[in-house]
Amino acid sequence: MGKLVILKIGEGSFEQGFPVTLQIGDENARPVVEITGELPPNPEIPRDYHRWQSTYRNLKLPSRPIGLPKQLIQAPSLEDCQQVTEKLKVSFNTWLACDGFRPIREKWLEKLMSADKIRVLLQTKDLRLQKLPWHLWDLLERYPHTEIALSAPAYEQVNRVASTSDRVKILAILGNSQGIDTQADRKLLELLPNADITFLVEPQSQDLTDRLWEQHWQILFFAGHSSTVETNVTGKIYINQTESLTIGQLKYGLRKAVERGLQLAIFNSCDGLGLAWEFADLHIPQIIVMREPVPDRVAQQFLKYFLAAFAQGEPLYLAVRQARERLQGLENQLPCASWLPVICQNPAEIPLTWQELSSNSANLPTPVRTVTHRQSFSLLLLFSIAIAGLLTGIRYLGVLQPLELSAFDQLLRSRPQEKPDSRLLLVTVTEEDVQAQPESERRGSLSDKSLAQLVEKLAIYQPQVIGLDIYREHTLAKDYPQLHKWMSQSDRFVSVCRVSDPQTGKSGIAPPKEVSADSLGFSNILTDADRVVRRHYLALTPPPASPCQASYSLSVQLALRYLYSKGITLEFTPDGMWQLGKLKFKPLEAHTGGYQGIDALGHQILLNYRSSTSPNAIAPQITLQDVIAGKFNAAAVKGKIVLIGTTAESFHDYWPTPYIYQGNAQEIPGVILQAQMLSQLLSAALDGRPLLWSWSIWSEVIWIWLWSFFGCLLAWYIKRVDYLILTATIAFVILYGSCLIILILFGGWIPLVPAALALGCGAVTVVVFLNSYFQQK
DSSP, X not given: OOEEEEEEEOSOBTTTBEEEEEEEEETTSOOSEEEEXXXXXXXXXXXXXHHHHHHHHTSOOOBOBSSOOXXXXXXXXXXXXXXXXXXXXXXXXXXXXXXXXXXXHXXXXXXXXXXXXXXXXXXXXXXXXXXXXXXXXXXXXGOTTEEEEEEOSSOOOOOOOOOOOSSEEEEEEEOOOTTSOTHHHHHHHHXXXXXXXXXXXXXXXXXXXXXXXXXXXXXXXXXXXXXEETTTTEEEEEOSSSXXXXXXXXXXXXXXXXXXXXXXXXXXXXXXXXXXXHHGGGTOSEEEEESSOOBHHHHHHHHHHHHHHHHTTOOHHHHHHHXXXXXXXXXXXXXXXXXXXXXXXXXXXXXXXXXXXXXXGGGXXXXXXXXXXXXXXXXXXXXXXXXXXXXXXXXXXXXXXXXXXXXXXXXXHTSOOOOOOTTEEEEEEOHHHHHHSOTTXXXXXXXXXXXXXXXXXXXXXXXXXXXXXXXXXXXXXXXOXXXXXXXXXXXXXXXXXXXXXXXXXXXXXXXXXXXXXXXEEEOOOOOOTTSOOOEEEEEOOOOTTOSOOOOBBHHHHHHXXXXXXXXXXXXXXXXXXXXXTTEEEOOOOSEETTEESOXXXXXXXXXXXXXXXXXXXGSOEEEHHHHHTTOSOGGGTTTSEEEEEEOOGGGOOEEEEEEEETTEEEEEEHHHHHHHHHHHHHIIXXXXXXXXXXXXXXXXXXXXXXXXXXXXXXXXHOOOHHHHHXXXXXXXXXXXXXXXXXXXXXXXXXXXXXXXXXXXXXXXXXXXXXXXXXXXX
């Protein structure tokens, strides 16, 4: 979609400065941005311009002026002209780079992209400002699809009558051709496609007036001599060898031509700003004039380049810019050729293309369409809701689950470190501990003898509870009656078994025969599709055929015994939720957070790993041989939960976690994983450390929609791609930071990936689709 920029320069002077207002908006729409600035006093600017103008006009160039006598001084050289030209360009751009004008420049750079097609209207009634070479403003040179036009502060739209012709109607006036070749202009016009041209060669004033009244002209063309009277800013055209006319003398005929559809006037003649100034009162849509005396060759080449581009479909402004810039090739011999052509625009009108001029409907008045803030808001709301709905649907189907779980892992890893849980003591059976036991006595990783010695040593120092995370399907040897008594009668000992899983076909593992059902906990682990453990099994209903009938997990059994000593018991709320003191456990459902359609059977919660450099650093650890040898501190055991398990890699009891080690998911022993689960329950019940939770589905939908709407807003108001990318990046950082802070402080798993996608999709949708929508409208 094209952009319209209006630069309004108010009442002022080069001695006192000028107030400036910048407006930016889309074509066919009201401005959406307005900012003010100022140009400071600088009397040198008009003096530099006058030196350039005097030098240029006194060059010995074959041109089309009459009434512009050269001063009786030595003719300046081309080098002289180049020097004053460069000085004017530098001083002009220095003036526009002042501090007071900087807000104008910065807002322009923020809202407009180099790829935009931009029409710039300079709106001022100061003729000296209009004469300045605005096309040399360094800011405009960054935008290759931009052209600046002059405009009067007062304007209005004229209701025009539709033409009945399907060809472009052109009235071409070939005026006084003394010393110039106007026939070259005629030949160029005759090459135009789909054009109906009437030529008036050196006409009489009456003949010209009659022709203006008689037909519906769309383009008025003049080639010949013209000039501007500086004293009263009056333009004059020389229609034949003896007659000249001002625009005022043709006022009624020209006004009628405008009412009948005149769209464009081209004066391929000298010093035409006075003509444009007078034309402003007639409200003609567009005029192209030459700002200074124009050499005959420059006039012909400009017409050739402009008509070729315009007739091939280029917009009027870009056709003028192309033609003007191509004149640079002549400037070694004809300096400042590319300075001369300039457009004068009626702001109430929209420039038409050649194809539109040949359409009957193109001659009807084109109203300026407006897009209100309410309409903009409604469209952004519509698109953001559609994006949020689409993403929610895709998410519900589980498409985003792998990305969301990866993002969740990243958030977990980004949390600050926590201290190890001092309420736990891990007794690990290492590979060395296994090998140290006689092979004939081993029952898995732990022999009866080693277990008896271990329990005997630990019991002396009164641990709160001992948990055995090692499967023991065999019967205890009769040589250890004290161990048998401890395992069967003590309420401070919990052993482990595995419940059968009919869905996966994984068989169960029976518990030790010496342990009562009340002192059993299952060790079943929940893994996701990538095998990573992110969920914590609290309870389940074992199948009747399972050899393990434990209903609570090992971590729950150990936690309940420890918490009982602190006066906290497990209760159930009326809606069936677990409650430990003030802590309530909300079980996972099939659609929870980033999980979509998971098997939520049993009582599951998210596993809130204790954050540290490694999940292995959950609690103090001591090896089996060190305990048996008495190499430990009694304070490390008394009143603690002692968890016994193997870390020997040969038993393959390792589980992937959200943490990363050497580029892969870090695997930890099962006993460490049980310690993470146990610590989660204790910390939540005793320390207030939050359990992980997620919003309801509707809360997440609203969150996703908010970010979608925010992305739409960013793209709607920030037009430059680099600024939009920067702002969107900052928005993503804010989104990520918000999700991380909520996770750290409150344990909330807030949708990150869907919100980020909503932000990006909202911005892309506005850039790609909304702009094209308004262009079509």
